[in-house]
Amino acid sequence: MDCNPIHTTLMTSPVFRFAPSPNGELHLGHAYSAFLNRRLADMVGGRFLLRIEDIDVTRCTPEFESGIMRDLSWLDIDWEEPVRRQSDHFDDYQGALEQLVDADLVYPAFMSRGEVRARIVDAEAAGAPWKRDPDGAPHYPDDDRHLTASERRRRMSEGEPFAWRLHMERAVEHLHAPLDWTEDGEGPTGESGIVPASPLDWGDVIIARKEIPASYHLCVVTDDALQGITHVVRGRDLFHATAVHRLLQELLGLPVPRYFHHDLILGDDGRKLSKSQGDTSLSALRDAGATPGDIARMAGL
Ligand code: GLU
Numbered sequence: 474m475d476c477n478p479i480h481t482t483l484m485t486s487p488v489f490r491f492a493p494s495p496n497g498e499l500h501l502g503h504a505y506s507a508f509l510n511r512r513l514a515d516m517v518g519g520r521f522l523l524r525i526e527d528i529d530v531t532r533c534t535p536e537f538e539s540g541i542m543r544d545l546s547w548l549d550i551d552w553e554e555p556v557r558r559q560s561d562h563f564d565d566y567q568g569a570l571e572q573l574v575d576a577d578l579v580y581p582a583f584m585s586r587g588e589v590r591a592r593i594v595d596a597e598a599a600g601a602p603w604k605r606d607p608d609g610a611p612h613y614p615d616d617d618r619h620l621t622a623s624e625r626r627r628r629m630s631e632g633e634p635f636a637w638r639l640h641m642e643r644a645v646e647h648l649h650a651p652l653d654w655t656e657d658g659e660g661p662t663g664e665s666g667i668v669p670a671s672p673l674d675w676g677d678v679i680i681a682r683k684e685i686p687a688s689y690h691l692c693v694v695t696d697d698a699l700q701g702i703t704h705v706v707r708g709r710d711l712f713h714a715t716a717v718h719r720l721l722q723e724l725l726g727l728p729v730p731r732y733f734h735h736d737l738i739l740g741d742d743g744r745k746l747s748k749s750q751g752d753t754s755l756s757a758l759r760d761a762g763a764t765p766g767d768i769a770r771m772a773g774l
């Protein structure tokens with residue numbers, strides 16, 4: 474593995490975190506990330522926290538959460554108590570959302586997935602390529618940005634489902650300085666050091682949904698700040714999302730951690746491991762006789 478010496482500021486005690494979602498079993502890629510966080514924390518005399526990212530209560534289960542803790546304990550990775558479980562903290566995310574509502578930086582987005590799809594099909598049929606975000610998902614159409622305040626109020630009061638979306642251009646205009654972050658690892662095309670952030674690439678991201686009154690982006694910046702995280706060490710698949718996180722940190726007045734995006738462990742098919750690929754789950758490997766030392770070696774450590 475490529476374990477760059479991580480930079481720390483001696484003034485503050487470094488705080489690392491591992492933040493899995495309990496919507497499946499941990500696999501080798503998670504073991505790598507957890508080991509790396511734990512080891513870096515040890516190297517620099519820092520703290521290591523565990524955060525359970527379970528806002529999607531339809532997919533996350535207490536059984537998967539216990540499985541995460543069982544796997545980490547088996548790997549001899551210990552964490553500080555109490556564990557922060559996101560589903561216990563919806564009030565914190567609500568507070569952050571309200572800040573953005575009050576600043577008029579989010580708007581209620583009413584279009585269903587089907588309506589969005591139809592809009593994109595029409596535009597592409599007319600020869601206009603539709604913008605996509607770094608993960609390949611189409612940008613949300615800008616129709617709902619232009620609804621009048623009274624139209625918004627009427628539709629909300631009639632109980633029409635909506636999500637809060639960030640008005641990305643307006644949010645970016647709000648910034649007083651160029652947006653960037655310090656990357657101690659490496660981006661997909663070798664980016665490191667001071668990396669410019671391009672949140673506009675993401676379009677109007679979801680900040681909160683009707684069924685889940687928060688979003689990954691909102692929760693991750695809120696929690697990293699509330700938990701005093703100084704070093705975010707996570708997979709390279711989240712490298713581009715850091716642009717959104719940096720923007721939200723500026724808008725919400727939150728402190729900025731350093732980032733270390735590590736390489737991903739790929740399966741035999743060359744694709745990143747996923748929770749649906751049971752064969753590399755830590756529990757399956759354990760049942761097949763692997764030891765924690767084998768897992769560390771398989772993870773390249
Ligand atoms: N919960 C995310 C995941 O399981 C990780 C989020 C993060 O580290 O920022 O992929």
